[in-house]
Amino acid sequence: MKCILRMLCLLVIILPASRQISGAQTQHVITGTVVNSSNSQGLPGVSVSVKGAATGAVTNSSGEFRVTTTRSLPLTLIFSYVGFSSQEVTVTDAGQAVNVQLVSTEILGQEVVVSASRVAESILQSPVSIEKLDTRAIKSTPAPTFYDAMANMKGVEMSTQSLTFKSVNTRGFNSNGNTRMLQLIDGMDNQAPGLNFSVGNIVGITELDMDNVEILPGAASALYGPNALNGIVLLNSKSPFQYEGLSANIKTGLLNESGRSSATTGYYDVSVRYAKAFNNKFAFKVNLGYIKADDWQAYDKRDQSLLNGRNLKTGDRSNPGYNGVNIYGDETNVNMYGSLRPVATTPGPGNALGNGIAQFAAQAGLPAATIFSAFMPDSANTFVSRTGYDERDLADYDTKNLKANVALHYRIQGNLEAIAQGSYGTGTTVYTGADRYSIKNFRMGQYKLELRSDNFYVRLYTTQERSGDSYAVGTLGSGINEAWKPSTTWFQQYFGTYAGAAFPAFVTAFQQARAGGQSPQQAFGTASAAIKGNAAGYHDAARKAADQGRLLPGTPEFDAAANKVKDKPIPGDLATGIGAKFMDKTNLYQAEFMYNFKNQIDFMELMVGGNYRVYALNSEKTIFALDDNGKEFRINEYGGYVQVGKKLLEDNLKLSAALRYDKNENFEGQFSPRVSAVYTFLKTQNLRASYQTGFRIPHTQDQYIDLLTPQARLLGGLPFLRERYGLDKSPVFTLESVQAGAPKQYTFREFKPEKIIAFELGYKGLIAGKLLIDAYVYSNTFKNFNGSQVLVKPLASGGREIYSIPVNYEKDLKSWGWALGLDYSLPANFVAGGNVSFNKLRDEDELGSFQAMYNTPRYRYNIYVGNRNIANSNFGFNVTWRWQEAFIWSSSFVGPAVRVSNQGEIPAYGTLDAQVSKLFPKPRITVKIGGANITQNTYVQSWGNPTVGMQLYAAIGYNL
Template sequence: MKVCRQSFCWLATLLVFLCQTSFAQQQQTINGTVLDATTRQALPGVTVSVKGANAGAVTNANGEFSVRTTHKLPLTLVFSFVGYSPQEQTVTDASTSVNVQLSSTEILGQEVVVSANRTTQSALESPVSIEKIDSRAIKAMPAPTFYDALANMKGVELSTQSLTFKSVNSRGFNSNGNTRMLQLIDGMDNQAPGLNFSVGNIVGITELDMDNVEVLPGAASALYGPNALNGIVLLNSKSPFQYQGLSAIVKSGILSESGRSKGTTGYYDVAVRYAKAFNDKFAFKVNLGYIKADDWQAYDDRDQSLLNGYDLKTGNRSNPGYNGVNLYGDETNVNMFQALKPTAFTPGNPLSNGIAALSAATGGLITPQQIYGAFMPDSAKTFVSRTGYNERDLADYDTKNLKANVALHYKINPNLELLAQGSYGTGTTVYTGADRYSIKNFRMGQYKIELRADNFYVRAYTTQERSGDSYAVGTLGAGINEAWSPSREKWFPEYFGTYATQGLTTFSTAFQQALGSGQNPQQAFATAAAAAKGGAAGFHDAARKYADRERLMPGSKGFEDAANKVKDKPIPGDASGVGAKFMDKTNLYQGEFMYNFKNQISFMELMVGGNYRVYALNSEKTIFAVDDNGDEFRIHEYGGYVQVGKRLLEENLKLSAALRYDKNENFEGQFSPRLSAVYTFLKTHNIRASFQTGFRIPHTQDQYIDLLTPQARLLGGLPFLRERYGLNGPNVFSLESIQAGAPKPYTFREFKPEKVEAFELGYKALISGKLLIDAYAYTNTFKNFNGSQVLVKVTATGQEVYSIPVNYEKDLKSWGWALGLDYRLPANFTVGGNVSYNKLRNEDELGGFQAMYNTPRYRYNLNFGNRNVSQSNFGFNISWRWQEAFVWSSSFVGPLVRVNNLGEIPAYGALDAQVSYLFPKPKVTLKIGGANITGKQYIQSWGNPTVGTQAYASIGYNL
């Protein structure tokens, strides 16, 4: 408490100092207006700065600005805005209004970014690769939403799990719900604290309120802390001071894909934004957005069981052990040969009596074991699975998403602003993990209070996650099966009994006939065995038909009643039945600050920052482990960083170094250094080099999950959980060693955070103001890579199966490169494209470890457009995106099946396009567009839905 009081007093003193020093010199005010030279409309968001000084402002919704400065007259104002030619205006009299008209043009490479160094700088001079979409580009993008447009960025890929749930990735190790890519919305971590993944834009910023998106591929932990292992996505909303008034957009269209239950369905997207600044002190904004559609559907029916000698190419529903990719309940399987053995050789039942009678008829020449093996398939090919249900009969495809945001801003002085912000999102969508999850009536809120200036900020926020009525689709399928016919007690015994009866009857009949025809017992046995083997497919069909005779059919009352009971019962269920409901009410709390000493130190750049975070786990004791008092855990983390920078060689060489330290209570502290250099020559040519590090602290489930599933108990990797379940003993073996026939006791290594060391070289240049070139090459070395290990514990009563996260013993190494070219043609037409390459270098050394690199080697994007053709207010944009086929590794088949090279994600190309027209006086924009307008269906990751064409038309006001 003493430390907290001292810190608070220090912080209060600092804030008072900041407030007071801003008035230390005599100020004068310069007012004016900025208009579009063609339309004569006001231009909001134009940056107005005093040349040679720190003073500046941004125009409001009416194009008005007010600059306060202590600079002596005369002075020069510089007006700059993306997409417009910069302009300078000399001011000799502060009392005279300054009126400026900017001419629209396409100026490449002039974006200002902040994510690369946490300071404002030109994108050309960024020390690392960075991509940006600003509000002007968002309006012109040929994509249904700005989030979809991220796929057009260089080196960035998306994994589509549903219409409203997409995961962003870069530089390899793609996954659904990517936990190696950090996403910040207005500075707040957008991950669901308990579910452990960024929830796309479900709880985020509407298109109307989106100011810009910055994507920084590659390690970024030195400045942004844990989980920025593969990069960061920064989404920043508009200020109510800069963008005022009412804005609205209504978008409607269709989703079309022939494999869905109904091929073509409607799509609706509405958003409203209102912002008001009452004076230069107080402003607020309100945002609402709503999306509704029938979602894309996942219906891949390929057999991923890999049982009975089948694989993905040869497997089909005739395989008794069939497990369809998007069918559920069929994951439950039993080896019939082994399961029937006790019955076959235990006297007193019809099966063993029949086998014994046949053996006796041969005078013992043919043993019971030989007869059993004759009418049963080979032991390696007798796996039988339950009959599954299609995903479309289990998941809720009625996708909807409601977003609401309110923000209050108060300017204590022109350079010091206090704001409070709340964002809330709710909806229904589908997510892919080890299972498919129907995220139904999910709710999440993020609430923040922040004090900021151009050289510091202090913020505190919380993320409140509520899983609502979410459930695991695969578990639901298994639960429905168990509800009407329990596997162990009824379904499998009926199946096996029917098969055995028919198999033994066929064998016995053929055997008797062969003996009667004069064959000796050995010849008759061979004849009968051939007859039994030949009838195996028919026996399986008859057995499944009999066992499924009372099967609950989708749409029936019995099916719906059973489904509702399973969906309402928390995972994993209880003695009365299986539960599929995902219970999670975990909260995250974070406080952080940053201070830039630019006003105190002029010869170099110095910046410091830090944060403190708490996860409050709450699954109502269904998912996470509990302590000795029966309470779920809290996880505490803290970290801090310092960054220094210096310009040398007449300011052409910019050097920077950063060092961050982070500590999670369950792991050793982590240092994350970063070094970078940017050399500028010929004014617009920049060569950059950097060494960066990143790390990922195991997420909340990897630390504390304790969940019994039908296939295994999922455990966190912390030592106390291993001890709780006795996994440190000599009777615990890896699944791989058991499958290889040589059980080997498993020895745990220390569970550590993942780390990456990354080197990057890059070149970025603007040639003749027309050609923008951006290229980079990188290498990554991952240490302590986090994967999962299946363990089998042998006990006196049988076996217990566990799945637990562990670190890979060796380093994983990857490398890649990318090249982007954009060219400004005459009349402001633009053409461009980018290509990226990513490869895992030591893939052949992995053995059975699942690295899940899951990234195509090559992908490219091409684009052509004009935001305002010949100043006619007509615009268009066309893009083509393509990626090659690649192999996906996944745990989607379940924790007991470890398969590298699970299946191929086919190559695909998609054409997106839009045309728009602006009516200047009513401020109305009409837009017609489509994504994947060629209609070629594709999937982006294993188990995910097939994506078709999305066509739309929108009308927007005051965009």
């Protein structure tokens, strides 16, 4: 409440000042209409700007516009719309309507962008790299949704975890639920505040209401604050003043991939939008969208345990320590040698194995330990894991997504507008993190109050997450196993069966060899070789014995056990039962403002802004650590920025600089400067250079998680958590060194926010109005890079505890890359083009055991050809080919062993997308038929994720 009151006080200060200044200058209101020259129909969404100023407007659904400006007459209005030739009109009388006809063409480089500088500017003159997807591009894309279409942008890559859950990334360090990319929907951060993943478009804007998407690759913290480390995605919806009426779209089709339970299944996508404006004063809009499908499935059964001398190529279910990539419950493993040795070498009451070995050892004249080693494989080859379950038997693949949005807009006076907006989404999908997570009946709401004009805004919003019936799939597999038979019992039966068969067989083989005339030493070697040669048979028999009566998918007993684990809050325990259900109800609250002094200062640009943010953690005491009063924490952050800009050399050179300061209560304050220069020559040729910085405050789980999983206890990186578990006093060792047989003690360092220092040089130019070239080269230096470290804490009892903790890499991480995009306007409105990008992590071989998780192919490219209106027939088409090379993936899902052994490869793949469309102008109906990956080149985009196949669709839309 304090932050809200502060922002309201700020409003009281800003508004009178703004009105006073406005009153001191003469205001002109210019109105008019923009139509398509070919059919005289009004053109909605045309950008109308005042030349030399940031003032402007956008035409409504009838092509009408209204511009309010304090510029003196005469002035020049610039009319621009993608796919139409721009026009400039001189206005000498504000009382006379301005009527303009735009001519359709495929002239490139006309887009106006806002995100690069927080002011409207030509995309050609943006000071940093920027990609934009507007309404026309959305309608013509062959991708099934506008969110999928972002993968065709230069330097942009996707990680598909399910049909409706995809993460966007640029310039390396890709991850599932990427927290280094900031995603804003109408200015609101839509990262789940507790579970820490950007929810893609599960909660967001329907395709009918999507006005444009702007992506800034690279650091953007100077203007957008924490977490805009690798880039920012801004999704902006349509204004009900500019886009009125009823729109609807029905899309249906099929998904096909041969490895799924059912290779071919249906896909359904329906959306409706209605907007209405009254007297250009009050307007509202309502949006509904619903998607339903059987999801892509993850079924990689390769053995990623790397135990018993196996690897991804040689490992399979014959490995006693098998841990399949998409098999769950088999993560629990025990070393049989280490577990049986004390029993085998210590005779006593009730210890049949130990007594038997001691008796035989006395007869053979050898130590009991030697006898034990003779029939038991060595300790490096006796890891045994429990039998797991396939993901398809545990995850909910019944994907569905419902989105609803309501917005009320009221124009108080002039350009001053008040907005009340609410967005709500719910659905079921699958997400990949340290585990695979079934996000079932997940709900998230975003609610906003905003007051804005052409020179300022004040925004209050909240993001509220409700995990519903979501659960961890891997934990569910382990929980079912434990519910049926505790691991202590299961392993005891396994080891007992193995030893109970192997030892008597060894004795028999020894005696037969002795009877055949061999010496005791020869007989010992013969018997040992025979037993170890049949180890696989003993393992098979042991597993069958321990698995006798195991719960099988599809049976009532299995379903009852699964439901019990899914209904129990995570983590549960072995005594009362493992729980897999998330109970997160974390909320984010934010207040922010921006003020542009363009009405007060005309010799330069000056802008200020700031925000105050609160995370209210609430996992019902299951995921996050508790304070001394037994309550979950609240996290407070605040920040502010200033940006200045100046045009020189007859407006051909624009210099800008920004500085931001942010403070999180758990970390020191962070300064984020940015300096850029854009030089324009020959009107359409632009060179740019920029120095940018960014930072990422560790997300809520990296700060406060305290969760026991079947594999390890996950701890946040804050010092008090290390102290709580004694990691600051007792020696702890890296898991990698323990597995290598040379334990190395780990020393903790201060846990800090990540930083990035980025340099970029770029060129964007339009040649002869036909060829658009966009190229850049960048260099990034990351400091305090956040990765994960798995630690082993030995116990006095002889056991050990495993911890996974976020830590900072002690050295700098450096990467670099470049990209080139070409778009060419061919005769008869045909367009063709493509882009290629390169990304490389420097000095990767020197990282050692640290998991940098770069997770990015060096090369990827896109090629396309299309025409939105072939020979004015209202037929259109687009064909896009996308390719990326193979690369190594590392993450907490894989585990450190796979990363170090360089085996977690994501294969190269290419996909072909295509669509054809037909517009029927009078009924305003559009029919579209298309498909993604129509050549059926199945692919996986990140480790443990589903295999993606072909998606075909047919759509019919009204008033698109």
